[in-house]
Amino acid sequence: MINSLNKYDVIVVKFPFASSMRYKARPAVLISSEDYHRSGRNTSIILAISSQVDAKLTLEPIIMQWQTSGLLKPSILKASIATIENDFIISKLGTLSKEDQIVLDQFIQTIC
Secondary structure, three states: OHHHOOOOEEEEEEEEOOOOOOEEEEEEEEOOOHHHHHOOOOEEEEEEEEOOHHHOOOOOOEOOOOOOOOOOOOOEEEEEEEEEEHHHEEEEEEEOOHHHHHHHHHHHHHHO
16 A cells, blocks of 8 residues: 555545554554665654644644545644554545645654
8 A cells, every 4th residue: 555655645544442452443644655665664753643633742733635635633743753564554634735835845854
């Protein structure tokens, strides 16, 4: 599936529960580049997305075009980056708008 995905795609990934072998599907945005994926890695770098808008940190931006991104609810970009195995990617929901891509890039510069 990763061959059909690109940076800024909003995806659903399997996040493991800390206390068991079970998983829960969660949205995330793919932030690894095409060069990263061409390198032969079987992993992707993602940034978490949450619909818990009321609990957001001051620096966590709201996704302005959340419907275009395929999200079901207003959502935020979380200050949480992870590397996951490509097998943990379930599906693609959509792609961040150009406006939200700029916000994401600025957010990564702020937190990294």
